[in-house]
Amino acid sequence: MEKTLKRIIFAAIFALSALMPCMCAAAETSKTVMSQLDTVKNAEKDKKTFYNGDVICTGMTAHTTASKDDALSVKSKKGTFNSGTDSERVFKAEGNNTVQIPKGNKSISAESAVVGSIPEKGVDTGIKISVSSPCELRVYGLISTDTALFAAVSANDGRIAAAAAAQKTANNMYTVPVLTLPAAGEYIFFVPASQTTVDVFEIDITPTDGTTVQTTVVTETTTETTTIHTTTQAAPQDSAMADRIVVIAADAAGGSLGADAVLGQGVSIWLSGSSLSAFEGKSNHADFNDGERVFRGTGTSSNCIQMAKANKKLTEANSSVGTVLSALPERGIKITVPCMADITVYGSLGTSTCQKAMYVLVGASDKKIAAAKQATKTDINNTTKNYVPTLTAPRAGEYIFYVPEEKTSVNIFEIDIQYYDADGDKVWTQNDARMVLKDVSGIAPLTAPQRECADINRDGVNDLADVIGIKKRSLLGV
Ligand SMILES: [Ca+2]
Numbered sequence: 281m282e283k284t285l286k287r288i289i290f291a292a293i294f295a296l297s298a299l300m301p302c303m304c305a306a307a308e309t310s311k312t313v314m315s316q317l318d319t320v321k322n323a324e325k326d327k328k329t330f331y332n333g334d335v336i337c338t339g340m341t342a343h344t345t346a347s348k349d350d351a352l353s354v355k356s357k358k359g360t361f362n363s364g365t366d367s368e369r370v371f372k373a374e375g376n377n378t379v380q381i382p383k384g385n386k387s388i389s390a391e392s393a394v395v396g397s398i399p400e401k402g403v404d405t406g407i408k409i410s411v412s413s414p415c416e417l418r419v420y421g422l423i424s425t426d427t428a429l430f431a432a433v434s435a436n437d438g439r440i441a442a443a444a445a446a447q448k449t450a451n452n453m454y455t456v457p458v459l460t461l462p463a464a465g466e467y468i469f470f471v472p473a474s475q476t477t478v479d480v481f482e483i484d485i486t487p488t489d490g491t492t493v494q495t496t497v498v499t500e501t502t503t504e505t506t507t508i509h510t511t512t513q514a515a516p517q518d519s520a521m522a523d524r525i526v527v528i529a530a531d532a533a534g535g536s537l538g539a540d541a542v543l544g545q546g547v548s549i550w551l552s553g554s555s556l557s558a559f560e561g562k563s564n565h566a567d568f569n570d571g572e573r574v575f576r577g578t579g580t581s582s583n584c585i586q587m588a589k590a591n592k593k594l595t596e597a598n599s600s601v602g603t604v605l606s607a608l609p610e611r612g613i614k615i616t617v618p619c620m621a622d623i624t625v626y627g628s629l630g631t632s633t634c635q636k637a638m639y640v641l642v643g644a645s646d647k648k649i650a651a652a653k654q655a656t657k658t659d660i661n662n663t664t665k666n667y668v669p670t671l672t673a674p675r676a677g678e679y680i681f682y683v684p685e686e687k688t689s690v691n692i693f694e695i696d697i698q699y700y701d702a703d704g705d706k707v708w709t710q711n712d713a714r715m716v717l718k719d720v721s722g723i724a725p726l727t728a729p730q731r732e733c734a735d736i737n738r739d740g741v742n743d744l745a746d747v748i749g750i751k752k753r754s755l756l757g758v
């Protein structure tokens with residue numbers, strides 16, 4: 281549960297531009313989102329129902345307290361949508377391309393859905409959305425009436441945080457209101473008074489504090505998971521500030537990837553011999569499910585990168601932490617981190633006969649094993665069900681992730697890199713700010729690894745600028 285919570289908190293955070301607001305970010309992100317939609321819009325869709333608590337996509341779950349008949353569903357009909365005010369927000373009928381929120385919330389009148397008020401009854405149908413900072417929420421969805429109130433209620437205190445009308449302006453044309461969410465937290469998007477169903481194509485979250493860039497796509501839902509595309513569009517000096525890096529393999533999985541091909545910030549292909557074959561985007565889709573994270577392919581789109589079997593000479597027996605290898609692995613993923621970090625490679629064991637294999641992280645310069653844990657197929661009859669361990673890189677530096685003994689190929693879907701903070705809980709709070717201030721003031725020195733983490737503007741110096749940056753993050757709840 282704690283892991284899930286952390287994911288929810290951090291899933292939304294991909295770029296922290298800290299002191300530099302990036303006004304161009306929203307437009308840039310939108311374009312990226314559309315291109316992603318283009319790649320999947322013809323994918324085959326399966327009907328799917330979301331009951332209460334079901335994950336629609338990262339940071340969003342179905343909220344329904346009513347009977348199962350009132351669950352959210354992927355709409356089987358086609359829908360088209362045009363916001364009319366934004367040419368980038370046009371969704372064409374391509375199949376099951378919306379998630380439908382049924383009519384509901386009869387007991388909450390439009391009058392009681394006023395910002396600041398607390399309706400007597402809770403929301404019975406909506407989408408619960410977790411945000412990591414103050415933001416603007418836009419729900420691009422069809423309504424069946426000429427106008428309908430879109431509202432967001434805080435899941436914490438039941439208070440209406442935002443409410444504004446969506447309007448149908450012409451056939452298939454709608455004006456989508458901006459709902460301003462005042463702080464990080466959980467909100468439920470809903471339509472009061474049983475006014476209309478909402479066929480949701482996309483939900484955009486645009487942070488308003490200038491620190492994060494996030495867009496979440498609900499459109500193109502398949503079965504267990506949704507195509508979600510979150511991008512970092514910040515300038516280099518901003519992306520260097522990120523607390524968490526997420527590399528989505530589908531972004532790079534189209535063809536073959538040779539030595540040093542970059543997959544994301546600080547993440548690239550590692551091939552030590554020129555005769556080695558490149559990594560391949562898997563030609564058909566593959567699935568992964570570890571009970572929390574689900575990656576599910578659609579049609580023939582490549583959604584993972586296949587790392588072929590290799591590293592025959594490196595044994596599992598020689599993979600204990602601290603062991604110094606005589607030679608680096610020949611095939612792996614190179615990951616460079618600015619400080620201590622938890623690294624999770626969401627990759628399923630691709631070889632059918634392989635039930636378990638070590639996932640290893642070795643220092644690229646000292647050849648010392650930094651972390652090694654077993655990945656397993658949790659159901660040998662089901663290749664999609666895998667457990668993958670989190671490996672901790674103890675210090676700043678370059679590491680290589682690999683599988684020894686030529687045990688299995690790995691179908692890699694996503695690589696998550698979570699940097700540590702000063703006190704080790706990976707959440708920036710006032711306590712971290714205090715610790716760094718004491719270090720900077722010479723009152724209580726931090727350790728060298730702590731200092732690497734505490735240098736949050738990554739300028740190589742620990743000073744008051746870091747303290748200010750940490751304080752800012754702790755206030756923003758990130
Ligand atoms: Ca902390």
Ligand SMILES: [Ca+2]
Pocket residue numbers: 734735736737738739740741742743745746
């Ligand atoms: Ca610094």
